[in-house]
Amino acid sequence: MSKVLIVANLKSYKNLDEAKAWLEEFSKYKDEIQSLQNKEIIICPSFPYLFSFSSVISENIKIGAQDISPFDEGAYTGEVNAKQIKDFAQFVLVGHSERRTNFGETEDMLLKKVELSLKYGLEPIFLFQNKEDTIPNGVKIVGYEPVFAIGSGNPDTPHNADNIANLAKAKGDYQVLYGGSVKSENVKSFTSKDNLSGVIVGGGSLDPEEFIKIIQNA
Ligand code: PGA
Numbered sequence: 001m002s003k004v005l006i007v008a009n010l011k012s013y014k015n016l017d018e019a020k021a022w023l024e025e026f027s028k029y030k031d032e033i034q035s036l037q038n039k040e041i042i043i044c045p046s047f048p049y050l051f052s053f054s055s056v057i058s059e060n061i062k063i064g065a066q067d068i069s070p071f072d073e074g075a076y077t078g079e080v081n082a083k084q085i086k087d088f089a090q091f092v093l094v095g096h097s098e099r100r101t102n103f104g105e106t107e108d109m110l111l112k113k114v115e116l117s118l119k120y121g122l123e124p125i126f127l128f129q130n131k132e133d134t135i136p137n138g139v140k141i142v143g144y145e146p147v148f149a150i151g152s153g154n155p156d157t158p159h160n161a162d163n164i165a166n167l168a169k170a171k172g173d174y175q176v177l178y179g180g181s182v183k184s185e186n187v188k189s190f191t192s193k194d195n196l197s198g199v200i201v202g203g204g205s206l207d208p209e210e211f212i213k214i215i216q217n218a
Contacts, residue, residue, distance in 0.1 A: 003040040004191050004218050005141070005177055005198030007125065008205035009066060009093065010045045019049045025208035027056055033215060034058050040198075041215060042091050042125075043205075047080050050088035064091030064125065067099060070112040072119075082120040092117050095127040097147050111136050127179070127200070131167050135174070142174045143200045149180025151203055156180055158189040158196075165195035184213035191218045 014022060026043075033041060037060070044064040045053050053063050065088070069079035085092060094113045099105045110126075114136040117124040126139040129147050144164045149155045156178070165176035178190045179200030190196050199218065205211040 002175065002197060003038055003060070005040050005042060005175065006187075006215055006218050007042045007064065007091075007093075007143070007177065007179075007198070007200040008044060008211055009096075009179070009200055009202045010043070010205060011066070011098075011202055012046060013206055014046070014049070016049075019045060019052065022206075022208050023053060023056065026212070029212050029215075030056060030058065030061070033061060033212075036060065036215070039215060039218060044091070044093055050085070054088060062091060063089045064093060065089045065122075066093050066096070068092045068094065068113050068117060068122070070109040070116070072116060082116040082122055086120045086122055089122065091123045091125055091141075093127060093143075094124045095133075097127070097129050097145060097150060100129075107134060114139060125177070125200075128168075131164050135168070135172065139172075140174060141177065141197075142168055143177040143179050144168065145179040145200065151181070153181050155182065155186060155190075158186075158193050161190060162193035162195050165193070169195060182214065184210055184217050187214050187218045 040060045042062045042064045044066045065085045069081040073081050095110050114124045118138045125141045127143045127145050146156050161178040168176050175197035177198045182199045182201045183204045
């Protein structure tokens with residue numbers, strides 16, 4: 001049986017002190033999490049904290065970046081590229097609806113982001129919002145995140161998420177995650193579905209204690 005993936009997307013939250021406090025609290029549960037052989041945790045902090053978060057890396061706790069430049073290294077002021085991210089993370093989120101909407105990320109850009117992730121050995125977690133969305137070649141992990149469910153406290157039904165995951169799996173050999181208002185009380189209803197391999201947690205990951213409960217209940 002493959003592991004249940006639980007991704008923490010910390011978004012653009014936490015300054016240095018807050019990030020340290022999160023790490024300190026999370027680290028108290030590191031041994032317990034390591035003993036959960038059937039679960040894999042991927043924590044995605046903001047870029048400045050990728051290095052500090054590497055202190056929690058273990059066999060089933062990994063680090064991911066929340067974004068990646070659509071360009072390779074070069075004269076692209078302000079960008080953080082795949083080659084740089086690879087030193088700190090194993091995974092990268094691509095295609096989040098917040099980036100598509102607020103930063104005008106197009107399918108072309110997402111394609112480049114995926115290509116560069118793969119070129120440098122990063123595993124892209126490709127997020128899609130509708131069942132019609134195209135998934136770039138080479139992607140193995142995808143996340144279904146309907147816009148209405150993100151940050152709203154109104155998750156999609158596990159039944160619908162499972163159906164969408166099933167449709168995605170008919171198109172390729174993907175591990176499919178669900179994201180959108182996942183909390184400790186509802187996580188199991190998603191992870192227990194046949195076609196879902198795990199969850200992506202935004203708001204519910206900001207408080208380390210709630211995130212630990214999510215991991216325990218998943
Ligand atoms: P949410 O966000 O858990 O706060 O709904 C999920 C996401 O945006 O990845």
